Amino acid sequence: MKKKLITLHEFSERIPSGATLLIGGFLGDGTPDLLIDEILKTDKGGFTVIANDTAFPDQGIGKLISQKRVKKAIVSHIGTNPETQKQMIEGSLIVELIPQGTLAERIRAGGFGLGGILTPTGIGTIVENGKPKLHIDGKEYLVESAIKADFALLKAKKADFYGNLTFAYTARNFNTFMAFAANCTIAEIDELVPIGGLNPEEVVVPHAVVDCLIRGNRS
Amino acid sequence: MIAEDKAKGYIARRVAKEFKDGDVVNLGIGIPTLVANCLPPGIQIFLHSENGLLGMGPIPPEGYEHPNIRNAGSSSVSFLPGGAIFDSAVSFGLIRGGHLDATVLGALEVDEKGHLANWMVPGKMIPGMGGAMDLVTGAKRVIVAMTHVNKNGSPKIVKTCLLPLTSIRKVDLIVTEYAVFRVEDTGLVLIEYSEESSVEEIKGLTAAHFDIDPRLKTIER
Incomplete structure (x- = not known):
């Protein structure tokens, strides 16, 4: 059986510059802060980050932005991070804004083996520019392609050694379906329990999509 | 003019009358x-x-905030008994799938057809649309709650939105401190107005055509 528990150092060695990273969290809630801090200890950068938002300049994904490690951010919202907006206006950071529900569903599609989704969101707005449209049962939909990435960096509450995951309240957000959509899924966990230590009913993400576990501060 | 602090309370109290017991609302x-x-x-x-x-329940008392119980604005909130947690795909399934009875949003502009612009000012303010496009596209009712004019005193209800639209789906109701408009296929219909104001004053503060409901009445304060 493959051992999934790795150290922070082993983690950062696996992440190459220029990688595409799915990062969980909603304004920092549910973002793997230890993993981000570990990346920042290296000189790696040029990442494409796909996440709900870029949080705040000194928090979560915002730290990657502030230290100029990100070349492209694919997100739904940057309103809480003036640094993201500044770098976007300067031209040093490419920002692609996607409606939040469309972003979530494109990532879910990527992880669930689908080529994309059909959504009414964005029809008749600048979001539809350049995208194919389909009429189904008299209603118009945008065709939005699936999103996949090299790595998914997640924050979970509990895991067993197999990698089954549970989540703390609203820290769940994008972490669940992002786990499916990457070549390598890495979860920072607050608590490690023995195999059999999780009630199957409380498992939210099954171990089959989790490649590596890293124990957080509270483990 | 109705002072801004007073205006916010007026608008919120009027919008609150729109709901039925048990409604699911964003x-x-x-x-x-x-x-x-x-x-x-x-x-x-x-x-x-x-x-x-x-x-979702109210902001907890100081010292009782849980770091992982937050709302979409990153504020600490609480759960009421019977509350539920889910991921963002399920959350937008509720939104886009038509399972919200209503959404209440602010606006930068609303036009005389009922189209809403509330997510960017090109070249000036580009926060991103977040969940707004999905909410306006998917909720059963879309209610705009906003001050009647912007900080410069210019009308926010305009003939045609110049700012990028949030959705082609029209809003259902516009509530300001001066007026309540229903959006119909023919355009805006004034259904209530503030007793501190007059239809003439509202016409002066509105840069769009609107019809007047024959049952026009004053807003209950």
């Missing part, structure tokens, strides 16, 4: 958030937040 940031504190007695609604909760 409230946006700003004036819409105030609506939760203005519900008439006997009306309980279930508050939804985009980041993945239904049955």
